[in-house]
Amino acid sequence: MNREMRPRVLLLSAYRADSHAAWADALVTAFPGIDWQRFELPGRHFRWRIRGNPISWLDALEGVQADAIVATSMVDLATLRGLHPTLAALPALYYFHENQFAYPVGEQQVRSVEPQMVQVYGALSAGHLAFNSAFNRDSFLDGLRALLRRMPDAVPPGVPERLSERARVLPVPVAPPRRPDGGTPERDPGLILWNHRWEYDKRPELFAEALERLTARGRDFRLALLGPRPEPPPDALQRIRQRFGAWIVADGRVPREEYDALLRRAGIVVSSTAHEFQGLSMLEASAAGARPLVPDALCYPEQYPREYRYPAGDSEALAARLDGWLTDGLPPPVDVSTLETTALLPAWARALEDLTGSVLSPAPPAVR
Template identity: 35%
Template sequence: MKFLFLEPFYGGSHRDFAKGWVAHSGHDIHLATLPARFWKWRMRGAALHFSRTVGDLAAYDGIVTTGLMSLADFKALCDGCCPPVLLYLHESQTTYPLAPGEQMDLQFVFTDLTTALCADRILFNSQSHFDRFFRALPGFIGRMPEFKPHWATKVIRSKAAVLHPGCRFDPDLLYPAPLPGGPPLVVWNHRWEFDKNPDAFFSALDRVDRMGIDFRLALLGETSQFQPTAFLEARSRFGEKIVHYGYEPDKDEYTRWLKRGCVAVSTAIQENFGIAAVESMRHGCLPLLPRRLSYPEILPKEFHRLFLYADDEDLASKLAAILRQPEHFSHHRPVLADMMARHAWSSVIDRYDRELDLLVESRRQRTKDGRGTMDDGRGMRDEG
């Protein structure tokens, strides 16, 4: 079958996810994108752009899109001729943390709500994300002064499920390369933004450094126009310990850095799945992850005690232990690398393509039965 993939924010994990699905799918998927910038304007305006540029929607059996677009606007502009839509939620404004000094714009949360209502199928990228969304949504609806659509939570939940994203790495990698000699390498491979909490990361490194433990530092991950002050200060603070500083656009070179890494650290306060953590483990890095968000979900339970930390003190303590004696932990590297192979696109693509099959089948069945896509919600009483 033929599908249209609308990605209004084509960068980072959104870009990798879209490219991976298109490349591995047994279906014909046409990708239409907008650059990964001005996310607020994308949520407001991407629907207007795509409605005029994607051509005849009758040529497609279905549509895939992600959350940074108003699906309600798009479907309205398509004059009722939109094929069934699968919505993949990498993130949602309902649960996204605010940057320092920023106030929540409730219109973006409302766009989450109406987009989810307009989708025929919704996939969340982790159980953690799914749970937090449905915990937060009733509270948002409750803030409305009257005519509160409490029925919406049940309608959205009825068509939602969890499917971890595929990852673009070699599923046939047999064994991580031996760690290179010299001081162990600490890897940061996350976005350089506030929600990844770099201050806590560099604070832990500073404590380890003051213990007299030697290490090297590779600062990878995508950077924005405005770098957090923590990175600029770290460049001065750690000096020659930093062997790489800045985004590495070449996938092969990025992978080579991961293969050299001893430990990859996350201090995120926002992470709905954790592709960076999965990639680092797949290529041989030991993980050091907070005991929150999606990390307990993606790290196998038998490793929680060793590699999940409870707070900043626990992070510094566990990081110091790994860097002092990496050889005591190295036997875990091939086990974790093998476990992460389950996230390769080749391992998950059948489940994704089955979702597309079901998307089209369910629309055909509803059409045959004479029902629309939102009948479950139309008949429910408003409890304003």
């Protein structure tokens, strides 16, 4: 397709954190028939990013010509349309990696309606909405209903229903597991993997409690502690290091090749999170053959059978399930192929065709 014939699409991502970055990179790679114009901001300073991105892009977007917009829900799309008349009439797809109604607030944070309203106005200003899970969609709409019920007056009827009619569930595609050059690592049924951020919303303290309970049952295991962590390290990570130092085979962010090898080697991958809208790290590990053990809440009931879920927030239940798997053997792997790139690209192509009016053929997915 000639460049002149390619639809010009603005890709606006105001918070280029890990999952947002993977999504944007995959989208651009998968659809070379689109002339993508990317505007992204670093994944830090959350409150400034979600409220300040129209100022950050004030000059960059001046006079930009495009046929359509794909923006994440961290983008203040309504304000951007007001500041840039050339963007106001463009068809837009507003993509929810998360929503602020269902995001847990940390002990040092103050709950504010501002981030929620950015997403509400952004959704109202877009003709197309997509969410990475049904849980994400439903918790956003339920949160909006609850918010509007608290307002004193002048609330038009049916606002959540209007947005629901525009919404579809469109997960971020999970990249196929990397094909190792030197053969597949031997599966270690006793290797427990943690591959999440070490922050409050992932509840690492519950994971630490479960490991201590597991040890009290006399069970041996090994640990791969991956994922980014703040400085200084959180108390939960320091507890695990002090108590289980001899059992830790990996600790920290590792190169992609080593990361993939650990996914293929681990017997079990654990989540103890208080929030998850899609859970890409769990899906990556599950696609590589690690057995997922997840809270029975959030997006997880959409993805994993009941035998892979434990009561949310219950460290004793998590320890008991780990004990059973380590003692009696691992359950079968979980099939997550419906969430992998090959399965999801046709749905993404339809969404982008609806947005641009152009017929699009996704490129074959690259294997990591």
